[in-house]
Amino acid sequence: MGHNLALGAHGEELAARFLCEAGLEIVARNWRCRYGELDLIAREGEVTAFVEVKTRRALTFGPPAEAVTFLKQQRIRRLAVLWLHEQAGPWLHIRFDVMSVLLRPGKDPEIQHLKAVF
Numbered sequence: 001m002g003h004n005l006a007l008g009a010h011g012e013e014l015a016a017r018f019l020c021e022a023g024l025e026i027v028a029r030n031w032r033c034r035y036g037e038l039d040l041i042a043r044e045g046e047v048t049a050f051v052e053v054k055t056r057r058a059l060t061f062g063p064p065a066e067a068v069t070f071l072k073q074q075r076i077r078r079l080a081v082l083w084l085h086e087q088a089g090p091w092l093h094i095r096f097d098v099m100s101v102l103l104r105p106g107k108d109p110e111i112q113h114l115k116a117v118f
Helices: 002-021 070-086
Strands: 025-033 036-044 047-056 093-102 110-114
Touching: 002 025, 002 036, 002 047, 002 093, 002 110, 025 070, 036 070, 036 093, 047 070, 070 093
Parallel strands: 047 093
Antiparallel strands: 025 036, 036 047, 093 110
């Protein structure tokens, strides 16, 4: 399990850097409550993006983004509502993004930012 946690943490770091380089501000990382965790929360202008990061070393089980199932989407939405209630608003716009990080041995990381996908 530790290996998967390290892989996920590395993917989240790469995703956060990618977003910052694209002009987004990282508001929170690995926000946790008793119901789960939000990977990244970023701001792009008036939009607050809740970003789920999926990292894989191969495409054996499909692209990383495909791991964000409908049930996971529902959980992320519930967690986002809890996070929003803890923060000082107002929140004009929110969206739910997925970052797909593919780390194949011997190759540069492949990072894809899918905006407003659910």
